[in-house]
Amino acid sequence: MNKSFFAAALLAGTLGGCTSAMTPNRLGGASNLQVLPDSILPEPTGADYRGAGRPYAIGPLDKLRVDVAGMPELSLEEIQTDSGGNIAVPLAGTVTLSGLTSDEAAQLIRDRLRAAHVRDPKVAVNLRETVSQVVTIEGQVKKPGQYPALANMTLLSAIARAEGATEFARLDEVIVFRTVNNQRYAALYNLKSIRRGAYADPMVFANDIVVVGDSPQRRLFLDILQIVPLITTPLVVALQNN
16 A cells, blocks of 8 residues: 555544545545645636736735836825725826736736826836735744735745744644635645755745644644655645535
C-alpha cells in the first residue's frame, strides 16, 4: 500500500469514520475525500475571482492612487472606491473599476479622458490598500487576521504579513484551505522543508485560509503527520462539499 493512500485512509478516519470501497484516488463514505494526483493546490479560476495570471482585481472600498503624467490636476493621490467599486476622476466622471485589474482601470480612465478631449493621457492606477480580497491567517501566528491578497504572495510571505509564527507554532503543521469552482481543498505544508528548499514555496490567493500550528483545523491532519514526513512534497486533498 503506497504512503499517499495509507495517509488518505487515515485522514478519512479522522474526519468521520471508515469508508467503503476505498481506492487510491477516491475515498467514499461520509468523509468523501479525494487525494489529488499531484502535490499542488488548484489555482482559483475566473469563476472564483478575476485571477488569470494573478493580477489583482479592484473591489469595493479599495484605496487607489491614480496618476496622470504631467497633469497633477487630474491625478488622485489617494481615493477609495465606493461600495460598488466606483471612483470619480476629474473630467472622466464616475468610473466603475470593480473587477478590473490596475492596467484595465488605467485603460478605462485613459479612454474616458480622451473622450473628454485630453490629448494622449498617460494614466497609471496603483493599489494602495485593499479590503475586498484578503487572505485569512489563523492559528499560531503573532497577529492572526485578514491581510490583503497581493500579487505573487506565497505561503511564507503571507505568514510574514502576520508577523511570523509564535514560539509554540508547529511549523510542520501548516494547512491551506481553498475553494475552487465550489470544491473545497486542503493542503498540508511543512514550513521548515520549504525554507530548506525541499519543495517550492506555494502561492497563496485571495480567499485562502492559512492555519498555522495549534488550531482545531490542524486535527484534520494530526495522524497523517505520523505517516507522511513532509520532506519532498505536501499532501493535497479535496474535502466534501456540505
